[in-house]
Amino acid sequence: MSLLSVVGNSLSGFKAFTRKLDNLSHNVANMNSPGFKKQDSFFRELNDNGLGDGVRFSGTKTHFTQGDVFSTGQNTDLAIEGDGFFIIENEGDFLYTRAGQFTFVDDLLVDTTTGGAILGLSETGELQEISTSEWQSSTFSPTTEVSLSGNLSSLSAADTEFPLSSDPPITVDVYDSVGTLHSLTIKYRKEASGDWTAEVHDSNNNLVGSGLLGFTSAGSPIAGANELLVQLQLSDNLTHDITFKIGEPGEFDGLTSFPSQTANLSALSVDGRGEGVLQSTEFNSDGSLVLTYTNGVVEEPFTIALANFVDLSSLEVLSNSLFKAENSPDVIATADEPIVGSIRSSSLERSNVDVTDEFSEIIIIQRGYQACSQVLTVSNQMIEELYNSSKGG
16 A cells, blocks of 8 residues: 555545535534434445555435424424325325425415425325315205203293293294205293193294194103194295204103293204305314314315335435335325324424434544544655655655
8 A cells, every 4th residue: 555545545534524524414404394304324445455445425324213293383284103204296296205384275285395286095095186176165954953942831821921021032043945044933832731832933923833842740742742843935836844843752851841940941953054165274183184164064075195115215315305206105095094103283293303413423524534634644744755755865
């Protein structure tokens, strides 16, 4: 080995350490990049002549360990706790990421950095875009049943009416078969027989239904006298029927007739709703998109798809915390499958960069760089001494 070889070995060390320092600085610079995965550097010996030719930078390896998850308060931010990857379709290419910074653009869920569509999994197992364009409203549903509750005192005298003129009216809102809202009012009148007559009026005080309600001596409804039919006239040839029920015979969870005072009279629409518009969107822990409408309806039409790769080394690292795969994922599933992990909504995954580890590596690189520099200095001095000696002879 010549002195020039020593110089070459030192220079190879400079190059290798510089490459690793570049990688370490990249890790540190991305310590706050959501979903970023740190990369380790590797060196290999150069020894073509058997005497040692220095060192070379042999490449990097991505660490796919879990990063910490933190809350953002943004409904469309998602974090994976597990081994899965989000799937992005961007200009015909499938990309994968752990950085769940998503948003809706023109009703389509997209990645904020690439603009690519975030893919979900259909019930048949097919990948699909997550678009709410056809889910902006919730259709109406007609009311078919109203439940009456409270207590009508069995001690009330004949011809007593409830509610009293001093009490607030008993009202209930219902929807007919064409989606129109109707406000109905219920009145009760005690008959000489001990039964009660119920009358239902519309907002124009038109009688739309009445019936005789009977109770046992214990105060529970009697079979055959525990409901009445209300018929709304929508047009000359169209009506809509609603059944008003006071409870099942022998039960006490609806309208009763105890000796105690009349109280808590109310009416509740069991079903039926008006048309609603989309009010909010959020994701649950299995990755389902939850749509809430102004009429109280909740829909879950889409579920986020997650990909799993057995050989993570096959993933090519791209910018923006994205990865590209040589082959299709080994598993594509939803977040209720343990192999891909669960989803935390309104959250993001931090990078898995440990600053303490990175700074420790930087110190080691600095020491190696200094050592190579010292070797180069000594070699230079020896070459200079040899040159001066030769010149003096």
